[in-house]
Amino acid sequence: MTKEGITINAVAGCHVVLLGFNITQAKRAGLRGFAIRRTDPTEQEVYWMKGVKTFRSVEAHPAAGEQFSSLHHPFQSFQWADYSAKPDRDYSYEIVPMYGEPGTLTKGKSVTVTVHTEPVEAVDHSVFFNRGSVATQEYARRFQNKWPGIAGPGPMNGCRADCSKA
Structure with a gap:
């Protein structure tokens, strides 16, 4: 456009x-x-x-x-x-x-x-981006770069049930 x-x-x-x-x-x-x-x-x-x-x-x-x-x-x-x-x-x-x-x-x-935005599971195909680099910067900002066990439950709140398989 x-x-x-x-x-x-x-x-x-x-x-x-x-x-x-x-x-x-x-x-x-x-x-x-x-x-x-x-x-x-x-x-x-x-x-x-x-x-x-x-x-x-x-x-x-x-x-x-x-x-x-x-x-x-x-x-x-x-x-x-x-x-x-x-x-x-x-x-x-x-x-x-x-x-x-x-x-x-x-x-x-x-x-x-x-x-x-696309649904997570589409009929024909799904579009995913690698968010690793920016996600790590946001994690460091949001949780003061602490280990997840020290940062509390916040880092895991957005995790779906299948995150343990990652």
Whole structure:
């Protein structure tokens, strides 16, 4: 999909939505990154996605694992993935180019893409992504990089019954 000089390619698996985007040369001057706002109609939630990278001039010493809204600290990449998606669900993502100086960013014209994640077990085929690298970063952030036995029951809450076979 291309609109407002932004091209979006969205791929939805069961638990991951991968977004790839590009912006025309004419829209790159002063670009600081992209803010992403997710809408989940099922949960009736709308919020700006968060990340861990910040502008040093705005947040010089973030706490380990602290996350910041992409509206104030936009993603400085042309690809991004939502690893918190749930299976068989509709989501929309508004991708907003952010311009100006850190601390006083302004929004450019946005593009919204809607996806439907795959069910865990589909009739014809299923789509799965290897979430290992990013999942380990999230585990370290969420549980202060403690061993599962020390971190408490939290690390195992999302485990299905067949996890013991892994």
